[in-house]
Amino acid sequence: MDRIDHYKELIYAANLNWTVLTATACTASGLVIFMKWFGHQQSRKKIQRAKARRETSLQRAEHAVLQFQNSHPETDPDLILSLSLADLSKRLKDGTLTPQAVFHSYLGKTLEVNGRLNCCTEILLESLDQLENIDTCKDGLLYGIPVSIKDNMAYKGHDSTCGVLCKLDLPAPDDSVLVKVLKRQGAIPFVKTNVPQSMLNFDCGNPIYGHTLNPHNHQKTPGGSSGGEGALIGGGGSILGLGSDIGGSIRIPASFCGICGFKPTVNRLSLKGASSCNRGQKSVLSSLGPLAKDVDSLALFMQALLCDYMFTLDPTVPPIPFNQQVYQSGKPLRIGYYENDGYAMPSPSMSRALRETKVLLERAGHTLVPFSPPRVAYAMHELVVKGIAADGCATILGHMKGGPVDPCLQAQITPYSLPQGLKKIFSILLKPIFPRISAAFDGLRGVGSVQNLWRQHADVEDYCNEVMAEWRRCELDVLLCPMIGPAYNHNYPAKLTSTVSYTILYNLLNFPAGVVPVTTVTAEDEEELRHYVGNYEDLWDKLYKKAVCDGEGLPVAVQCVSLPWQDELCLRFMREVERLVREEERRRSEGLE
Structure with a gap:
């Protein structure tokens, strides 16, 4: 009888504990929901x-x-x-x-x-x-x-x-x-x-x-x-x-x-x-x-x-006043140029804008020199993505807490929030078919340690020196390059972070850079866009074609770049492009072609 009572007590205690656990779990769940x-x-x-x-x-x-x-x-x-x-x-x-x-x-x-x-x-x-x-x-x-x-x-x-x-x-x-x-x-x-x-x-x-x-x-x-x-x-x-x-x-x-x-x-x-x-x-x-x-x-x-x-x-800003003499200078420039950075193929209107501007500059007496920014894919994956996401995207995700994610950012934020292991798996699985996207997933994992972060910073310095060495070898004053455009359809930028290679490269290098509108999208540009395949013919290239379609009449710009601390020279180059484009527009309007 004592044994039966003992079992009854154990069963009662177990039921009581289960009830307590259940009540605790329900309370905790309710608290979380609240x-x-x-x-x-x-x-x-x-x-x-x-x-x-x-x-x-x-x-x-x-x-x-x-x-x-x-x-x-x-x-x-x-x-x-x-x-x-x-x-x-x-x-x-x-x-x-x-x-x-x-x-x-x-x-x-x-x-x-x-x-x-x-x-x-x-x-x-x-x-x-x-x-x-x-x-x-x-x-x-x-x-x-x-x-x-x-x-x-x-x-x-x-x-x-x-x-x-x-x-x-x-x-x-x-x-x-x-x-x-x-x-x-x-x-x-x-x-x-x-x-x-x-x-x-x-x-x-x-x-x-x-x-x-x-x-x-x-x-x-x-x-x-x-x-x-x-x-x-x-x-x-x-x-x-x-x-x-x-x-x-x-x-x-x-x-x-x-x-x-x-x-x-x-x-x-x-x-x-x-x-x-x-x-x-x-x-x-x-x-x-x-x-x-x-x-x-x-x-x-x-x-x-x-x-x-x-x-x-x-006091941390160098006390360098604006150099009006450099900005007002009229001397001919030695200008590097490229039409395609090898990473994100430009749209037809971007390419045409660059070619037409190059012709105007040459006609005005400037010297145009082909220039290829070195290892853009390496710079994007190892320096830009890993640099911005060095913490595994924790900082930006921390700022997103407490509210909904806007639709214009959703496609960009979703990969950021994946577990590190899943980012690695996606990187491995995608590598044979989409190498750019694979490298991006790998970059979003961050650098992993302070030692790796210092090494990454050193790699950025080395890359900057590499680009400047090539710049000096070509004896350039400034650089003319394509500018992202025309304007994208809504919600596409988050899906196409790849296309910022044309702009973010000069943030990485810390080169002054500016844009000047030079033309608008034509019906011929739209027709040529139908045959666009891109440099990699991957998902990003297919999305890009959709992002910029139906852009007839939209403005298109070119980008002007100079070496660090030569901001006035960059602006002087921009003003020259603007002047030549306006003169050409005036000639055409007056029927002087």
């Missing part, structure tokens, strides 16, 4: 607050514009918006235009463009207060010029979201260095512009502010990550903008939107106050730089910011 629900609700509220701030700023800006129009009916916004930056600056200086008239004309146009393209994240209403005291900066090189700034640039009291939820509700305690310098030079930063989620993408959409559209074709992306800047300037809502570039983030939107953009040498302009989702990564470096409708505007921006005030605010 925490996820609560986190989702908090994220939704964060997004709602951000959207409400944007809507309030847009409404107040609209009210300010209407007030000004009613009290100043003599103002002609169309005339003001038609002026180049040089002409606008001249009229502001001589008093034939007032900063108030210019500001409200551009503010009104910005509201109209944003209504069509969704390119702004917030109107900086403090700009209205700055406008009241603008005459204290009358000697500034950018006196009275409204300037748009990319979302990640710190502006006191406003978020720098980078398109991710974890950076919401964290207003900047102070202006970034470049915003301070812009204000000192009389410019009026008046609007922040949209970016893709995480900013490591060349589309332009995020779960907070939505997708931005291309000003030339709403079925196309404006590019990224400075996509809001490209769309706003390309749509006429801003005359000058500040962006950032870690893989083409200034140059790609400029190319897709038909404007000019310039990526200076790293740290030629102060990076202090620019937010990022991969801070600390040192293999591929970011630069801050301008976007505008013409090259002279880019040069004026650089001249204005390369001043003693910036050098004082950030």
Whole structure:
């Protein structure tokens, strides 16, 4: 009997333990579900607050514009918006235009463009207060010029979201260095512009502010990550903008939107106050730089910011003022060029743009020399991908927590989040059929150790020296190369990170680089695209053909490059390309072919 009672007690205890375990498991599961629900609700509220701030700023800006129009009916916004930056600056200086008239004309146009393209994240209403005291900066090189700034640039009291939820509700305690310098030079930063989620993408959409559209074709992306800047300037809502570039983030939107953009040498302009989702990564470096409708505007921006005030605010920036003599030089150049980097085959319109520009340069008396950037596939896989993903993508994935992944980024993020072992398996399985994609999967595993990271940094240095040795062997002044384009269909950039080889190579090398629009896609380009097969004839090449199709009429650019710290020479080369293209357009319009 005692034994039976003992068994009964054991069974009772077991049932009790099972009940406790079951209750504990259910409670834990319920807690997990509740925490996820609560986190989702908090994220939704964060997004709602951000959207409400944007809507309030847009409404107040609209009210300010209407007030000004009613009290100043003599103002002609169309005339003001038609002026180049040089002409606008001249009229502001001589008093034939007032900063108030210019500001409200551009503010009104910005509201109209944003209504069509969704390119702004917030109107900086403090700009209205700055406008009241603008005459204290009358000697500034950018006196009275409204300037748009990319979302990640710190502006006191406003978020720098980078398109991710974890950076919401964290207003900047102070202006970034470049915003301070812009204000000192009389410019009026008046609007922040949209970016893709995480900013490591060349589309332009995020779960907070939505997708931005291309000003030339709403079925196309404006590019990224400075996509809001490209769309706003390309749509006429801003005359000058500040962006950032870690893989083409200034140059790609400029190319897709038909404007000019310039990526200076790293740290030629102060990076202090620019937010990022991969801070600390040192293999591929970011630069801050301008976007505008013409090259002279880019040069004026650089001249204005390369001043003693910036050098004082950030002593890590070499105190090198803008060299106007180099920029204004007219001496013939020895120009390297290539049409295909051997990694991502250019579209027909990209190739034609380069060939036609080469002919114009040769006709103008410049010497064109074939140049092949060495080992681009090696640079992309071993230096770029492994450098940016050195931590196995942990940092960028950490920034994505707490919110949904935007559709424009999903195809790019999914491989990042795979377990390391699975990345290795995919790399092995894909190697016989898709070697490029296989190498990319292997690169996403990162470097694995501090020792390997140091070795990778040394490899980057060695590669830079290799490219510069080839540059010197060819005795080049500058380099002409293709520029990604035309604008892609929405959601394709995340599937085609391979095509950034044309831009990210010069972030890796830390060479100044800029883009100039030179032509538009023709019906013949579209017909030739039907026969496009690519360099590898792999999945990426097939997707690329779909990404750029239906682009007739879209702008196409070329890219101009120089050696580090020769930023003025790069801009001078860009201005020469721009001049020759405009002269050729004028000759054709006058029937002088």
